[in-house]
Amino acid sequence: MTAEALHRTLRQIVRRGRVLTARAQLAGYDADGLGYKTFPPDAVVIPADAAELAALMRQAKSLGVPVTLRGAGTSLSGGPVAAQGGVIAHTSALRAVREVSTAGFWCEVECGVPLNRLDEVLAPTGLFYPPDPSSGPVCTLGGNVAMNAGGAHCFRHGVTSHYVLGVEAVTLDGEVCRFGGPAGGRGAWRDDWKRLMVGSEGTLAAFTRFWLRLLPRPEKCWTYRATFPDLRSAERAVQALALDSSFPVAIELMDPRCVAMVENSPMAVGLPKDSFLIVTEIDGPAGLADARAPAVAEILRAAGATGVESSDDEAARKGLWKARKVAGGLMGQISPDFLVQDAVIPRSALADILQLVYDEADAAGFPAVNVFHAGDGNLHPNFLFDSRRPGDVHKVEEISKRLMKRVIDAGGTLSGEHGIGNDKTCCMPMVFSGAALRLQLAIPKLFNAEHRLNPLKVFASRRFGGGGEEPAAPAPSPRLFAPYFDAIDGTACVPAGITPAELAALAAPAGFRFPLLVDDAAPLASQVASTTHAPASSRFGALCDNIIGMNWRLPTGETIRAGERVAKSTTGYDLPRFLLHSQGDYGEPADFVIRLRPHTGLDGHFLMRGPESAAAAACASLQSSCWVDWFDSLDYLPGPDGRATLRAAVNCPPAEWPVFERRVASLAGRFGLGLEARRGEAAPRGGCPDISFKTTPDRAFGLAGAVAREPGARAMAVAFCGVVHAWLDGPAESRVALAAAIIARHHDDTGDLGADWTSRLVPRPPARGAEAAWCAQLAAEFSR
Secondary structure: OOHHHHHHHHHHHOOOOEEEOOHHHHHHHOOOOOOOOOOOOOEEEEOOOHHHHHHHHHHHHHHOOOEEEEOOOOOOOOOOOOEOEOEEEEOOOOOOEEEEEOOOOEEEEEOOOEHHHHHHHHHHHOEEOOOEOOOOOOOEHHHHHHHOOOEOOHHHHOOHHHOEEEEEEEOOOOOEEEEEOOOOOOOOOOOOOHHHHOOOOOOOOEEEEEEEEOEEOOOEEEEEEEEEOOHHHHHHHHHHHHOOOOOOOEEEEEOHHHHHHHHOOOOOOOOOOOOEEEEEEEEEOHHHHHHHHHHHHHHHHHHOOOEEEEEOOHHHHHHHHHHHHHHHHHHHHHOOEEEEOEOEOOHHHHHHHHHHHHHHHHHHOOOEEEEEEHHHOEOOEEEEEOOOOOOHHHHHHHHHHHHHHHHHHOOOEOEOOOOOOOOOHHHHHHOOOHHHHHHHHHHHHHHOOOOOEOOOOOOOOOOOOOOOOOOOOOOOOOOOOOOEEEOOOOEEEEEOOOOHHHHHHHHHHHOEEOOOOOOOOOOHHHHHHHOOOOOOHHHHOOHHHHEEEEEEEOOOOOEEEEEOOOOOOOOOOOHHHHHHOOOOOOOEEEEEEEEOEEOOOEEEEEEEEEEHHHHHHHHHHHHOOHHHHOOOEEEEEEOOOOEEEEEEEEEEOHHHHHHHHHHHHHHHHHHOOEEEEEEOOOOOOOOOOOEEEEOOHHHHHHHHHHHHOOOOEEEEEEHHHOEEEEEEOOOHHHHHHHHHHHHHHHOOOOOOOOOEEEEOOOOOOOOOHHHHHHHHHHHHHHOO
């Protein structure tokens, strides 16, 4: 098709939106934030709405050119660019915040909504959406989901994948598929396809809207800015903060080169130019945050800080953040070009990897500036160069390759939040080979077999018009996780069959715990198979947020590695989350890499008893405040008699127990509930549930009550997660029949909610329609 014919066809498809074809218009779309690489598109379309975007996807094959989806173009990895020419679909017109559910803790948004615009809408509700990449004023939620964005405050709160409840996506045949929804489950699908969509970098489908999980805003924030004379003292502070009971929400580090850059600019804030700088922040209920504030300052001083400033005043806090916030923008002002990487490393490798950055950059004659998310080891080395100078681009890209090789050798990964794009495809063979590579490439085969969508991204072999398989090479030894325990990062590789007692014996001597357990005796794999959430998921997220890697045994008996040993990764398609609850269709876990949590000194729990309505209202009140982030769990246990128990579990320093006790006593008194405090006694585990329902938080109370009134059934709501666990009495045969009946009566399968259920007694129904073909194709790949 000629350019004129292409433009004419696009105008027939996109009638209410815009079609850009002039050279000056297209110039604004030939690069992303990685500005030294340019790829001019043949045309840009701006669909007026989701219907026009679906029409474009439906006609994409007839255009004969690639189609690349683009939000604001702030990516730093060469993602939303037309690497093989073709059409860019700019989704900026899809910018409605459609609904905010304060009771359900979710919102529905279109893909073109700017991140900070969502925050403005949410501010009056008392809720917020935690991911906060530095491009927040302009970046779109579609780009955030495509790249699995993070940000400074994701150290405690987690990245985008932790908050996506549902994705509406248009596949290349024009079908509009809704994966999940407000409840965050699978809905009518057999498998959890949204897990593959998040972080897929525009290579699988076109996103139109999302359902996102929200959290209550903290009552109080304390921000700290501390200077250190050397890297070792700054490193000590990072390690101590990361494991402290205050659980900082952010731990950021700037090296002296970055500090000097700020101080030599109009943005100077008066810092010593030869210092390392840490900016850290704690938040929470006012009483807790204020009680913890002096101890955080003391951690910084004890590590060797030469100066510590702190404040809980909003204006002063912004001043403390200023040096960190302006650093990124200054790079583009002082250098014609810069290349920023975002590898993630275990924190124990921090000093060695930074030294490599300095050595490599100095040898090449490039300035290197480091400003990064130190808490989770997410590096951001910025190499400043001039692409107009012969040899500079080659030298800086070779430095990047050597850096990535060292990162992988240290147990890290290529990307924590920027994605692979076309910048790091050359490094992907360091991570994936053999069967693991083949199964990564099997994902785009399902939705985009010709690589028409965003070619040459994620994997270099993804070329439109040919390719798709990596060149044949001698099969290397499988890259698998070996057993380990990392007391600095708080991660471990353990057998899938490990018991809670064995897990405690491994973690407890070093002051760690794995709170995401539902049973005192069952192997971890059995617990994962029975539910997607544990009671402690209220505080720490779903099981898939805490199992960050696996050795996965294929149906053939071969074992592959899926995931990483670091908590942040946007390296390839997210197979670990997809496979974790896939019910054996594609193999089984052999080993888990788990994220451990510090044991902060004291276990205890509170029992509040009274009428169901009062207990549910008390739970709803507590979880609508930021206190929900500090109780290990909030469990609502209805009885068959119209009365219920609200159980709030705590793991805290002994000195903080009275703060929790006062809060719970006030809550119980307000709602007329009886109160029993059990200091020093962990909340009992109910055992692997026979059924686990996933709904929205506001529906969980009613669902738990209805299930508890079924003869022979007990129920508990992990209410903030919208999860209901059910245990059934009686012999195995009757329990199977009862489970099937309860699921039929109580599962909300209207399709719009994205609800879900899991049962160790009743298998999920088989896939239907298009999904049946996807599942069959994927199962065949896993069985090769």
